Amino acid sequence: MRRSPSIVPDSDDRDIYLVLNDYDRLGRAWCETDEERTDRETIITYLMEGQYRNPVRVVAFRTMPTRGSCTVYCSHGVH
Numbered sequence: 001m002r003r004s005p006s007i008v009p010d011s012d013d014r015d016i017y018l019v020l021n022d023y024d025r026l027g028r029a030w031c032e033t034d035e036e037r038t039d040r041e042t043i044i045t046y047l048m049e050g051q052y053r054n055p056v057r058v059v060a061f062r063t064m065p066t067r068g069s070c071t072v073y074c075s076h077g078v079h
Contacts (some may be wrong), residue, residue, distance in 0.1 A: 014039075014062075015039065015062055015063075016060065017038050017040055018033070018038065018060075018061075019033075019047075019055050019057070020059070021053060021054055021055055022053075022055075022056045023054070024054070028056060
């Protein structure tokens with residue numbers, strides 16, 4: 001049986017933060033970002049600077065490459 005490649009990064013166990021943005025008539029979408037810019041500090045800085053036009057939610061993932069899994073551990077609405 002053929003196995004699909006893992007979507008979990010091969011790097012160390014770390015947190016990844018993603019932002020859901022509301023684009024008005026275009027709807028909501030997860031913002032595209034470089035892997036190096038998905039840490040907590042960078043996302044908070046971008047939120048404070050207004051990098052996201054209308055952020056709705058921030059979701060954090062903890063990657064665990066040793067177990068080959070990824071777990072959502074928090075989700076916060078942004079107001």
